[in-house]
Amino acid sequence: MKKQWWQEEVIYQIYPKSFNDSNGDGIGDIQGIIEKLDYLKDLGVTMLWICPIYKSPMDDNGYDISDYYAIEAQFGNMEDLEELIEKAKEKNIKIILDLVINHTSDEHEWFQKALADKSSKYHDYYIFKEGVKEPNNWRSVFGGSVWEKVSERNEYYLHCFGKKQPDLNWENKELRKRLYDMVNWWLEKGIAGFRIDAITFIKKDLSWESQAPDGVDGLVKCTKVSRNQPGIGIFLNELKENTFNKYQCMTVAEAPGVPYEELDEFIGDNGYFSMIFDFRYADLDIASGSEWFKRIDWNIKELNEKVMASQLAIQKYGWGANFIENHDQPRAATKYLRNHAADDRAVKTLAAMYFFLRGVPFIYQGQELGMMNFKRDSIDEFDDLSSIDQYYRSIQEGYSAEEALNFVNLRSRDNSRTPFPWNGEKYGGFSEVVPWIKMTEEYPEINVEKQTGKKNSILEFYRDMIWFRQKGPYREIFIYGKIEPMESDENVIAYKRYTEKECVYCWFNFSDCNIEVSVPEETMNLIWQTYGKAELKKDKLKLLPFQSAFLVSK
Numbered sequence: 001m002k003k004q005w006w007q008e009e010v011i012y013q014i015y016p017k018s019f020n021d022s023n024g025d026g027i028g029d030i031q032g033i034i035e036k037l038d039y040l041k042d043l044g045v046t047m048l049w050i051c052p053i054y055k056s057p058m059d060d061n062g063y064d065i066s067d068y069y070a071i072e073a074q075f076g077n078m079e080d081l082e083e084l085i086e087k088a089k090e091k092n093i094k095i096i097l098d099l100v101i102n103h104t105s106d107e108h109e110w111f112q113k114a115l116a117d118k119s120s121k122y123h124d125y126y127i128f129k130e131g132v133k134e135p136n137n138w139r140s141v142f143g144g145s146v147w148e149k150v151s152e153r154n155e156y157y158l159h160c161f162g163k164k165q166p167d168l169n170w171e172n173k174e175l176r177k178r179l180y181d182m183v184n185w186w187l188e189k190g191i192a193g194f195r196i197d198a199i200t201f202i203k204k205d206l207s208w209e210s211q212a213p214d215g216v217d218g219l220v221k222c223t224k225v226s227r228n229q230p231g232i233g234i235f236l237n238e239l240k241e242n243t244f245n246k247y248q249c250m251t252v253a254e255a256p257g258v259p260y261e262e263l264d265e266f267i268g269d270n271g272y273f274s275m276i277f278d279f280r281y282a283d284l285d286i287a288s289g290s291e292w293f294k295r296i297d298w299n300i301k302e303l304n305e306k307v308m309a310s311q312l313a314i315q316k317y318g319w320g321a322n323f324i325e326n327h328d329q330p331r332a333a334t335k336y337l338r339n340h341a342a343d344d345r346a347v348k349t350l351a352a353m354y355f356f357l358r359g360v361p362f363i364y365q366g367q368e369l370g371m372m373n374f375k376r377d378s379i380d381e382f383d384d385l386s387s388i389d390q391y392y393r394s395i396q397e398g399y400s401a402e403e404a405l406n407f408v409n410l411r412s413r414d415n416s417r418t419p420f421p422w423n424g425e426k427y428g429g430f431s432e433v434v435p436w437i438k439m440t441e442e443y444p445e446i447n448v449e450k451q452t453g454k455k456n457s458i459l460e461f462y463r464d465m466i467w468f469r470q471k472g473p474y475r476e477i478f479i480y481g482k483i484e485p486m487e488s489d490e491n492v493i494a495y496k497r498y499t500e501k502e503c504v505y506c507w508f509n510f511s512d513c514n515i516e517v518s519v520p521e522e523t524m525n526l527i528w529q530t531y532g533k534a535e536l537k538k539d540k541l542k543l544l545p546f547q548s549a550f551l552v553s554k
């Protein structure tokens, strides 16, 4: 693969609402991010992905945009954003924004005009169908029918996500052109690119036919008929050629539903995007093709297989975007480490395992502190619209209220949206007033102040790890090297990273026992470990519980 500037990035994802409140209203904001740029610089990250800050009624916390060209007042204004871009640049930190172009908010001017006048050109910017009942049985991602009735008209509009997020009609050429103009307008402002939301949803099955139901509600997941549908490539190519390509920017697409065989089209040399997120191992606790409440057990061997299958498939064609957390996922420590979530050794091994994979590492705010899921006692304590739907739908499917609450506690998107704990004071230094969403229980212990400068803390570990990839002696291998899985113990994930000249062998012990693994040569050097001292004797490496160790040939 040809070298690209963005392969060297380490990206930090900010959920603005929960990062830092600078104006005392309990909600994080852009000035709050500016205040913390030194923290981010010291951590060593090189790029920030800022979740949506555009004008929005905030029904889905900004993924429902009512004006693409304005900033949501809760977060600040356009000058604040320009200041952030500029100040970050002074520190050599690039900014990417979220691009949400599958849908808008129902409060967007285009949708309002479409509602007001059926014969206006804006009516065709969205997907409306005439009739006295829902045109088909498709279920939206957040629950209920994808169709919402237009009041006082025998007409429905389509929304693959929430009711207040009507899907745009990508079949309309003028609409597409207006989106491209908007994308270019933002790129002109000097951002480095975009994380692109739900982009595989832009093409629908135009037959609009009902499908066999997959739940007791008689509906069927809309993803089967509205995600990565034939013909989507025409739109994606057009998007790329009219926007991204002109700026050589970086794009990372949320593109669920893309089979590995199609990766070439998405991330190959002439692909639509620089990278896409692969959710296969992030969703390893969910029964395939199912909902969050249908959970399955899994073991390290399966995690290993999924991670490696993803790496090898991506390596064949392009470049990966590696993550263990984001604003839609529960905290990684709780999800992947289960009973060992609070064990720093395990948190570090999990971090190192994904961080040194081939691709750009993404770190989600709070991950670098080892934050964990919360435990809420009532569904009334949840903010996330999809968790509320999941709760009631699992009850409808026959689970008890207690089981339903357990599902959402484990999987709710609110888990990663709790306020960022800067210190152990009231509201964790995030805000001076009650935050918009409850803090995690552990914030007096798990916070930046407690971990800064503290030997062996998770935060200091992340700082070292980032330095090791970016500036250490094996930088060339960690950034550009290929990856190959290695056989090992069933509780150990092992891979090698290599260039033509050199190879680093990496083992990650995911058990609470000592494990001895065979190493490929008798003469090797131990170059790095996540804690303690691994023992290397001839061709045997003894790993301590939850320890990772890296070797090179002498």
Ligand code: NOJ
Pocket: 060, 063, 100, 161, 197, 198, 254, 327, 328
């Ligand atoms: C994916 C985003 O990550 C999520 O937060 C959002 O709710 C949906 N897309 C809809 O925009």
